[in-house]
Amino acid sequence: MTHFHPVALEHASRLINHGPTVLVTSRSKDGSRRNIMAAAWSMPVEFTPPRIAIVIDKKTFTRELVKDSGAFGICIPGAALADLAYAVGNGTGRDGDKFSHYRIDASTGPVLGLPVLEAGCAAWMECRWIPEAHTEDAYDTCFGEVVSAAADERVFQRGRWSFRDDNRALQTIHHLGAGNFVHAGQVIQARPLG
């Protein structure tokens, strides 16, 4: 049973308004390859249409896949996934499929067919890449337009986050650096995964 429900596109910016660390998902156009990485550097840039900016290093496998498919996914991990977020932020997907390696159970986004995570995540978005050669080159800053979004109703309802004692595992995490995340006032030290 899923607790995920669609988020109105006019509310999509709220999902990353407060600066959470996100997971970026991608796939090749032919669907034969996919990837997932962590990104601490993202922000909304417009409410309507819902557009975001995110820093994705030009050397990454993700950049290659985004350019190939014209799309990327944003998944917002809950606190319970801090270890995973830290793990997929290290190492490259060129060396092997990280979804298989970390046994990540991904669903398929409804509009762009991107891998999206629900278990342990608070929300996800599918984004259509907006090519901006100069800022991608100069600042590794990529732009995208959100075309579908969903969130776990236990932590995000009617366009608003609701952080409570009973949903701590779904609360967003914010990377301080070196595997330390702020979460609901606590610092979580990520552990290496196998």
Next chain:
Amino acid sequence: MTHFHPVALEHASRLINHGPTVLVTSRSKDGSRRNIMAAAWSMPVEFTPPRIAIVIDKKTFTRELVKDSGAFGICIPGAALADLAYAVGNGTGRDGDKFSHYRIDASTGPVLGLPVLEAGCAAWMECRWIPEAHTEDAYDTCFGEVVSAAADERVFQRGRWSFRDDNRALQTIHHLGAGNFVHAGQVIQARPLG
């Protein structure tokens, strides 16, 4: 007695790595006018040189001053300043000096002479504006390079945040929308200021 100490530029990105709401300060080239606004949408884009991106609406007085002076400041309010952050995020500085109106005690940044706040803030940065006409126009996204930074040693030391029970008032705030901020696991409801 100040608790502020310089932050090494290689650590500047850490100050906004976790997505805090910030205050953007600016002044006209001739120093006759100044402004302060809140911004939830900012992110680092590079470690070295330390560069950041921030969304500043093209209609704002701040954009006008940034273009005039070629610089902007970033102040990172602690939880005790949530009300002020919400207040300066509404209303325009064209109608009157917000520093005077809200009795904000600003210091002068050492490199660019920008207004910077220490009392109640966790940190500040002075940024040299990097003009990028297209992204400013299309996404209201402005780039800047950090040329000086300082932080309150009670909450940021040797390049790292330290959020503890004894420094809650200096902990960063993260805007969920509509005046609700996440702070150390608690939601702060900002009140209107006079």
